[in-house]
Amino acid sequence: MDPQSLQSIIGIAQVLLVLIFGLVCLNLYLVFRLKDIDPFAKWNPNKINGTLFLVFLVVGLIAAVVSTGAWSDYYILITNPASAHGIQIDRMFMNTSIVAAFVTIVTNGLLFYFAWRYRSKDKNQKAYYLAHNNKLEYLWTGIPAVVLTILIVDGIFTWNNIMGDPPQDAIEVEINAKQFDWTFRYPGADMDFGATKVAFINEGAGNMLGFDVNDSKGLDDVVTRELHFPVNTDITLNIKSRDVLHSPTLPHFRVKMDAVPGMPTHFTFRPTVTTDSMRIIRNNPEFDYEMSCQQICGGGHWNMRAIVVVETMEEYQAWLREQKTDKPYFAVTAGDKDNSSDIAENENADQSNVKVDGSVSMNQ
């Protein structure tokens, strides 16, 4: 018998089984209905539902614990942080989790246990008349308040730490988001970005980032499709978008910040684990850090992937040197370059468009 007809026979058999099952149910129902028999008359709903709550509590708790453990290999967001502040975040995550797990288990436990324990056994019996108890109320107002205060204080310090002023010597990397990919820009040998503006974008000429073609500081800027960071060095991401909101996310580094058209944003962090080390830690030679978009941005939102590489400073600089910097659409040439970069060093003026603080510069 060929597989196709076998499959159709199995299909027909399945349909028949369902039909037979349905007919049997209908038959039983009609018989009970006609003879006025109630097969479940002796079932006590209070007893059954009360018991089911207890069963749900026990089975649910076991299932929750086992399944949480079963997937734990894939919890990249809360294990093996690859950045300095990621360690702090993960520590706070664990503290919060201990509190949360305790509260969830105790309160759900009491809820279902009481439901079972105080199920009505006798309709004529009365409940215990207890309308309020202010001491208890103060107790369970006070305890959550104290615990939450501890978590808040921890959270505030960590948040301010992460969002504080970036160190002067941080390496600046620019992330340019658009539908539906990322382009990265490194300042190049002069350690300075050339001016860019959305209005200067000229896709036909290849000027995708909108370089000011008269600003020679841009000539040596390195434009890439991969992100490379030197390990144990502070990195400041300058994040821009030219169309809609995006949200560059580096989950392994606990980094996420929206890209907002018209308003550059920033995130400073320090990668602490190289890609090679992480491959060993995760016991996966194929492992790569990845960057994704996590703010809904259109049909290709799910597919905005970029590889992130963390390497030693030497490897990083070697990689940077290898990158092509030719930009044929520039009006100025390399000859003018030395001139203007001197001026820029003195005046430092053109940097303003990437240096301004995102939070206050939205109208600039």
Add this chain to the structure above:
Amino acid sequence: MSTMAHEGNGTFHDELHHHAEDHHGHHHHGNFWTNYVFSQDHKVIAKQFMITGIVMAIIGIFLSLLFRIQLAFPNESFAFMHAILGDWAPDGRLDPNFYLALVTMHGTIMVFFVLTAGLSGTFSNFLIPLQIGARDMASGFINMLSYWFFFVSSVIMLISLFLPTGPASGGWTIYPPLSALPQAVPGSGMGMTLWLISMALFIASSLMGSINYVTTVLNLRTPGLTLNRLPLTIVAFFLTAVIGILSFPVLFSAALLLMFDRLLGTSFYLSDIFIGGELLHYSGGSPVLFQHLFWFLGHPEVYIVLLPALGIASEVISVHSRKPIFGYNFMVLSMLAIGVLSFIVWAHHMFVSGMNPFLGTVFMIFTLVIAVPSAIKAFNYIATLWRGNIQFTPPMLFAIGLVSFFITGGITGVYLGNAALDIPLHDTYFVTAHFHLVMGSASAFGFFAGIYHWFPKFFGRRLNPRLGYIHFWGTFVSLYLVFFPMHFMGFGGVARHYYSNTAFTFMEVFVDLQGFITFAAILGFLVQFTFLANFFYSIFFGKKSTENPWKANTLEWTTPVNPGHGNWPGEIPHVYRGPYEYSRPDVKEDYLPQHIPDEEVERADGFPEHEVPPKRESSPVEVKEVDEE
């Protein structure tokens, strides 16, 4: 105010009388159109909201199943998808743009049309007059308009599903520039315009409803029903209406400015945009401004959805535990605190939006403070069960399930409210799990608890309890199976709104889990048919109910089995005590309705009659006292 209430009732009687005379007694119940379609009776309007809400819920949940199938089988094609969706699923696979459209419409329909209008519209309309002893809402006409605005708004939203460019696709939060630019996603064309028109009508409907609820609760209470004797349902509906009145207009202004950007070329939210190969003229706008305006409604909206459900749970748990709700005053105070705080936490949705990080600190503090009143409520529910005489009726099951979802989903808010933890977790499935449990599932269970509890008052018949048990356990288990594993995907960094998890190695590993969730979701959807069958069958053929089937204390159970226009055939009962006097040791029965004067209460054995206070003191509270409230 109470004098006004008296006058109001008097006028109402006169009106009825007058009406009857006009038509020589024939039509004093009106014709089909005025009775069932353009009715001004709050009970009919409540049923209209309920049926519309249920229809919208079926549509909303069905849309979610379509995209769940895509998530479970990102590389498979299904002939039926093509059959249902045509060009939106070429080769039997969803189009990525239409995937976003489905997500957006699922969110919009569930949040606004089901859990806001469906829940508040149904129960505020039905219960406020019945539980406070009023003949009807303060303005029956505005109440009717409220429903019809909602109806038209629903129709427009559903029409947008059939546009060739698809419905709105920017997520239910419609952040610009995505929602402003048709070049960015096709749904931002006509679909977004219809979304905005529909929401404008929806906001008008919501405001008309809310103003009516507030006015009615303040002015039309029966004598003796002081504010501190209100059932917690009414307190919840009242606060919900106040929150709605204060926050929905802000959403309207946000939508209006977005409309200007789209149609008139203004730049409120847009700046420096190069898209589709051309530079747009917008300059100086801020997408972050929209987020502030949106979430100024958006966060109170969460409580607009949740508070009515919590109010219903308070009532149901007390009635079916045969025990007073524990800590009535603290329940009211915590709802009040939640109501106030809900207005100053909005930016916790925006920690990584690029706004000034200092704002993050402030909003983190208020956000975690709001967890305290929420915790009080959860503890009080549990304390109410303690040493109760629990009757596991279907409404009670749903109310207990609600508390469980409220706890399990609420606790993850402590992670997300913490700005530092929000950096990695923001816009992952952890967030999806959080709000689907605490807002979606808990509120849906509030809706079910309410339907099962008040069905006898709605239709004069009983629902089949056994189908109710099956419905509860099937829904309860499947909702946990759907949303609990989403936490794992959150820990794995899986992003929301992804058409497929296959593009990233760290997300790809969860495709199997997505499949499991999809099966659980389909199971949960199928279980709802036990409810639908039960519901529609019982409306017409259910067992006839008695006047007070649950032996509850509140006033709605003093009306006839099928209350007519005006609710009480005779005089409106007066109120002599709070609504939660269950299992009082000095009373013979295990309940003590609000409308029975102390001297008529049948005492339990061993509690002599002479303990009853003299008659004068137990008469209804004087007019002046109500006035002071």
